[in-house]
Amino acid sequence: MAEAKFRTPPFLRDRKKAHTPARNPHCATAFTDIDLDAPGRQSGFLYIPQSPHDDAWGTVPIPMAVLANGAGPTIILEGGNHGDEYEGQIVLGELIRDLPLNRVRGRLIFMPSMNAPAAQAGLRTSPQDGRNLNRTFPGDHAGTITEQIAAYVSDELFSRGDAFLSxxxxxxxxxxxPSALVQPSDDPAQTQRNIDAVMAFGAPFNVLLNNLGDTRTSVATAVAAGLTCVSTEMAGRGTVTDTALALCRAGALRVLAHWGVLDEAYAEEPATPAAPLYRVTGSKSYVIATDRGVFEAYHRHGEQVEAGQPAGRIHQTHDPRRAPIELTYGVSGAVFAKRHPGIVAPGNVCCVIATPT
Known part of the structure; x- marks a missing residue:
């Protein structure tokens, strides 16, 4: 077998590796059957005690895995933060089972279905407490099940990590x-590391996006903890898209090689040169429904549009006497995302526009 070729970026080589204990250790009841700091391949569960009516001393099992081999960076990998998003869950499961341990230098910590209750139900939010995990970070060890998952990841995993793939x-x-996302940081050097990693992922569309400044996401929390981060959006519509799944598989390997934890020969080069970087600039990038009805979009993904141009219209199908309500774009750029269900209500996002940087 050819000798494995690794690279270790300076930011990983210089990062402090000390583990920081949980903020509220007296409130932390979660436990795992995995030794996060041991070498080798391990698969198991994070268990969070819960006591509902039908299970007085029960637990909620959250799948976890670790692949650790020698010295190197620690990468946290997340899928299933939202239970109705499937490509990441599939790809991380494949890596847990199939990635050769001898190709790894360092440690990969997997949370392939991080919000396990939501993943099992195929829902964005947890059926147990109604919470959106990606608006719950950094969590609370004494909170609801979703808050406890976020707290464990924030305190036990991010404190060990050098980089985060979400x-x-x-x-x-x-x-x-299908795209890779840059989470900006107050530190320009960290933002540039995030950009470099996103470009290494090799998506056909790259976007700098900060969720309107919301800091309750896993990626924003990881960035605040000093990790280099890549996030993705792999199509959607509540299904599995073959092209997005293929991109997710290849991109994950490429960014792991970029971070120096994976043999470069194991990752394929992207089929096309790196795509340019776009930016979702703020609230005007979102076309928001003003009424209830059925939304008709005027443009396809990737089409270039102009500020003030009609974006689509909401049909009042419940009252055909009423004329459709037309919505307009607030900024110029490319159509990045569109609402999938036809029915909309006031406040629903109908389209998102990304502007070239």
């Missing part, structure tokens, strides 16, 4: 161009 899709309510 695999998302559009879920049941959005159809998004």
């Amino acid at each position: 695999l998302h899709s559009g879920g049941s309510s959005l159809d998004i161009i």
Whole structure:
């Protein structure tokens, strides 16, 4: 077998590796059957004690795995943050089972279905507490099940990590161009590391996106903890898209090689040169429904549009006497995401526009 070729980026080589204990250790009841700091391949569960009516001393099992081999960076990999987003869950499961341990230098910590209750139900939010995990970070060890998952990841995993790969899709309510996302940081050098990693992922569309400044996401929390991060959006519509799944598989390997934890020979080069970087600039990038009805979009994904141009219209199918309500774009750029269900209500996002940087 040819000698494995690894690269170790300076930011990983210099990062402090000390583990920081949980903020509220007296409230932390979660436990795992995996030794996060041991070498080798391990698969098991994170268990969070719960006591509902039908299971007085029960637990909620969250799948986990670790692949650790020698010295190197620690990468946290997340799928299933939202239970109706499937490509990441599939790809991380494949890596857990099939990635040769001798190709790894360092440690991969997998949370392939991080919000396990939501993943089992195929829902964006947890059926146990109604919470959106990706608006719950950094969590609370004494909170609801979703808050406890976020707290464990924030305190026990991010404190060990050098970098974070967060695999998302559009879920049941959005159809998004398969893309990789940059989470900006207050530190320009960290933002540039995030950009470099996103370019290494090799998606056909790259977007700088900060979720309107919301800091309750897993990626924003990881960035605040000093990790280099890549997030993705792999199509959506509540289904599995073959092209998005193929991109997710190849991109995950490429960014792991970029971070120096995976043999470069194991990752294929992207089929095309790196795509340019777009930016979702703020609230005006979102076309938001003003009324209830059925939304008709005027443009396809990737089409270039102009500020003030009609974006689509909401048909009042419940009252055919009423004329459709037309919505307009607030910024110029490319159509990045569109709502998937036809029915909309006031406040629903109908389209998102990404502007070239």
